[in-house]
Amino acid sequence: MTAWNEHDPVEAARRLGHDLYVGTRLPKHTGWPEAVQEGFSAAAFDGLARRTPDRFERKWLQLRLGACRRGRIVxxxxxxxxxxxxxxTHCPVTREPLTHGxxxxxxxxxxxxxxDAAYAASNLAVMSTRANRAKGARRFEExxxxxxxxxxxxxLTPVQWLRLAVLMLGPAFATRxxxxxxxxxxxxxxxxxxxxAQQQIQRLFIVNARRPAGKNRLVRDLLPACASERSRLRLRxxxxxxxxxxxxxQDDQACWDAWLVPEAMPALTAWRESLxxxxxxxxxxxxxxLAGARRETPRRLQAWCLPSQGYHLGWLPRPRAFA
Incomplete structure (x- = not known):
């Protein structure tokens, strides 16, 4: 994990060029950034073996190349x-089956x-091109x-925008x-x-509450948090x-609509307010x-390069007007 001002964009581009040579059978493109071409040519000069990428390797290289062209840190x-x-298998925003290539x-x-952050593991999601295009440069509030x-x-329909906002919520408020x-x-x-934390709890209810045994087990796990009879009743x-x-x-997508039942969010709010x-x-x-989660820390969030909004030094963007 590297601090935002320690990322070397030239070295990152050269590594990308090396990986484009080794991991694909593409010819060198003159439209690539100069350092990418240098890394590609160096790998070719060394006579390294080449291979045909699978879709994950191809996406990894595409992501890095796009970020390199925009001065973004990966x-x-x-x-x-x-x-x-x-x-x-399905877009979490549109719920359509995802296709490839x-x-x-x-x-x-x-x-x-x-x-406003870099490409980092805890800041990424898979979604359809349509959802990605609609999201664009928008922030959570938008x-x-x-x-x-x-x-x-x-x-995107209003409910699809709500699903996108749900995905963006944790990363948008990671520091607050x-x-x-x-x-x-x-x-x-x-x-x-x-x-x-609330999202972790919400997810546990979706995963466990469909069957009576799972619902009752989850309630037992959460009861020690309830110090009053009122909070215990509200949890149940x-x-x-x-x-x-x-x-x-419910299919694997529609089960999440349980939180759109009119009584669900008021009941969650009432329980939380009783604690x-x-x-x-x-x-x-x-x-x-229960989720096997790890606590996010300021040190791990260094990978997001928030002081530079995820850009390499020298690529700092102008302030963007809020829509």
Whole structure:
């Protein structure tokens, strides 16, 4: 993990050129940045063996080349194996099956969830090209505002904008989680992206509350966080609401709509408000333990290069007007 002012854009570009030579059968392109061409030519001069990439290797190289052209930092934790881990069958925003290499709106793409940060494992998600294009350079607040409109915007419906805002929420508030607004968890979160404590708890209800045994087990796990009978009753009511919402036939995508049931979010809010700070901390710790999550730290967030908004030195952007 490297601090933002220690990333060497020239060396990163040369490594990319080397990897483009070794990992593809492409000819050298004069349109590539000069340092990329240098790395490519050096690998060719050394007579290194070449291979045909699979779609994950190809996407990894495309991502790095696009970032290189825009002066964006790609952290070393963004690897081919990471892309394999993040891979999905359906877009979490549009819920359409993802395609590959068809030059279609449904083709898979990989993008940053916090546009003011670098390409890092905890800031990436897979989504369709259509969703990625609509997101563009928008920040969380803009995506959330578009979810309240009555008509589609840039090809996404209001509920699809809400799903996108849900994906962006954790990375947008990674450094100030207490300022994050509560949102219904109506989309699956990327396996490595930053998740807030409430999102971890919401996910556990989706995973466990469909069957009575799972619902009851989760309630037992969370009961130690409840210091009063009122909070215990509210926890059980929340679990019952999610259980009812999940009892209907659900596929892997639609199950997340249980949090859109009108009673779900008020019940979650009521339970949380019945807990003191220590109780909510215990609930968050239980959720993190059950999910196998690790606590995000300032040190790990160094990979996001937030002081430079994810850019290499010399590429600092002008301030962007807020829409």
């Amino acid at each position: 952290d070393d934790d963004v690897t081919v194996d990471l892309l394999r881990e993040l891979d999905l 068809e030059r279609a709106d449904t083709d898979w793409s990989v993008d940053r969830l916090n546009n 995506a959330l505002a578009l979810s309240t409109r009555e008509v589609p915007t840039d090809g 989680p207490h300022d994050a607004p509560p949102l219904p968890l109506c989309a699956p979160l990327p396996s490595r992206a930053v998740r807030l 009511r929340l679990a019952d609401i999610l259980h009812e919402g999940l009892k209907r036939p 003191d700070a220590e109780g909510w901390g215990r609930a968050a710790a239980v959720a993190g333990r």
